Amino acid sequence: MDENLANDLAELPALLDAVRASATDLLTGIDTRPVARAPKEVGPEELPEHGVGLRRALALFRERWEPGFSGSAGPRYLGFVTGGATPASVAGDWLTGVLDQNAMSGEDSTAIELEQQTVDWIGRLFGLDQHTGAFVSGATMSNFVGLAIAREWLGEQRGISVAQAGVGALGPVPVLSGTPHSSIVKSLSMLGIGRDSVRLVPTLPGREAVDVARLGKALAALDGRPAIVVANAGTVNTVDFDDLRAIAALRQRYPFWLHVDGAFGAFAALSPEHAALVDGLGEADSVCVDLHKWLNVPYDAAVQFSRHRDLQLRVFLNSAAYLTAPTGTPDFGHLVPENSRRLRALAAWFSLTAYGRDGHQDIVRRNISCANNLAEQLTATGLLRLTAPVRLNVVCFTLADRATAERVDALAEAIAETGETFVTPTVYEGQPALRAAFSNWRTTDNDVDRAAKAITAAALALA
Numbered sequence: 001m002d003e004n005l006a007n008d009l010a011e012l013p014a015l016l017d018a019v020r021a022s023a024t025d026l027l028t029g030i031d032t033r034p035v036a037r038a039p040k041e042v043g044p045e046e047l048p049e050h051g052v053g054l055r056r057a058l059a060l061f062r063e064r065w066e067p068g069f070s071g072s073a074g075p076r077y078l079g080f081v082t083g084g085a086t087p088a089s090v091a092g093d094w095l096t097g098v099l100d101q102n103a104m105s106g107e108d109s110t111a112i113e114l115e116q117q118t119v120d121w122i123g124r125l126f127g128l129d130q131h132t133g134a135f136v137s138g139a140t141m142s143n144f145v146g147l148a149i150a151r152e153w154l155g156e157q158r159g160i161s162v163a164q165a166g167v168g169a170l171g172p173v174p175v176l177s178g179t180p181h182s183s184i185v186k187s188l189s190m191l192g193i194g195r196d197s198v199r200l201v202p203t204l205p206g207r208e209a210v211d212v213a214r215l216g217k218a219l220a221a222l223d224g225r226p227a228i229v230v231a232n233a234g235t236v237n238t239v240d241f242d243d244l245r246a247i248a249a250l251r252q253r254y255p256f257w258l259h260v261d262g263a264f265g266a267f268a269a270l271s272p273e274h275a276a277l278v279d280g281l282g283e284a285d286s287v288c289v290d291l292h293k294w295l296n297v298p299y300d301a302a303v304q305f306s307r308h309r310d311l312q313l314r315v316f317l318n319s320a321a322y323l324t325a326p327t328g329t330p331d332f333g334h335l336v337p338e339n340s341r342r343l344r345a346l347a348a349w350f351s352l353t354a355y356g357r358d359g360h361q362d363i364v365r366r367n368i369s370c371a372n373n374l375a376e377q378l379t380a381t382g383l384l385r386l387t388a389p390v391r392l393n394v395v396c397f398t399l400a401d402r403a404t405a406e407r408v409d410a411l412a413e414a415i416a417e418t419g420e421t422f423v424t425p426t427v428y429e430g431q432p433a434l435r436a437a438f439s440n441w442r443t444t445d446n447d448v449d450r451a452a453k454a455i456t457a458a459a460l461a462l463a
């Protein structure tokens, strides 16, 4: 055995303690380290020919790389929709690496059963009791899988199997959506359906939600040709929601596959005051729910749900061996793009077991309340205005005066420089703006006060 490997094996308990001490240091200090800094390049490292052993590697990482890492696990990182990681989910993630299960088939381990159960729990949180699901690496992959099954369904309507004959046999595919996430367009590219297949349907005035009457007209214009409709449960800019029930009802008149991208917006189901926003979610043929965002498990985890496992199998089947499996339940390796798979479910199992529906409901409700609190504080100064009402957990705001792209970018930079908080830019209705997204279990009203102070001071300096 290589000397470093042998030493690390001999010293394993002490080394794991050293790693634990580092993690403690990082997590207890997360509240005081700068939230985000403009990263300084570390510079190239030589490929280590001999290695230095774990203890020295840990020291090198902490010295060289860790200082440039963001405080995205902390309570005032409000960029993108980043989520945090609950203590139990971190434990689950550690143990996933420790146990290193291949969650592809159930032949040698109960890991698959744990994933199955965790998927069922998550489906119950969102009222998806007619759906089956599987873990994938993120919402992009979840959207990809949902649209891949949709593609197979479209083929079936025309009497062909795209999985067998290829996408060329399908011809043009109409994909209708109001405000699709970029990952939908990317997925269509990966699926050979093509980015140009997207037909944007007008949204309601001043909204990102699709105008259902216009959607009905667009479907009618297809003259009975089957289509894919991508509905949104939570757009990234203003967290707007399509009327899912009304869209689903259109299926009585027009043939289409309904995919819902509920990456983080689906979590509205956990707040009784906001659950109506996702009414009708269970009617979808396929649903995307991200977990590394608002379930607060570490990257990378999402679930894809579908009501058509037969079609899913046709697309992702890796061999026919499952047909002889005694349970008749196909292994996950036949349902998703990955073959060998990390047991992503363990982090979610830990967090749901430790905190339950109540605990996760608390995160969602508290984050929504923090978003409303920040919106009030920002607009009270008169320096900033909202570009859309706060519907859930995101505050979309801009300068009240001369909100040019240069000034809004300068504001974003000045906010990041404070180290107190971090928000990310967007353009909404042609207007440069900033988004503050709340999705971390640690965030309190005290953090909102600190973020509001930093943002206001940066805006004042620009005035």
Ligand SMILES: *Cc1c(COP(=O)(O)O)cnc(C)c1O
Pocket: 081, 137, 138, 139, 140, 141, 181, 183, 234, 235, 236, 261, 262, 263, 264, 290, 302
């Ligand atoms: C974040 C997000 C995605 C993409 O998710 P990843 O996990 O980054 O792949 C897709 N749709 C919506 C609405 C999102 O918010």
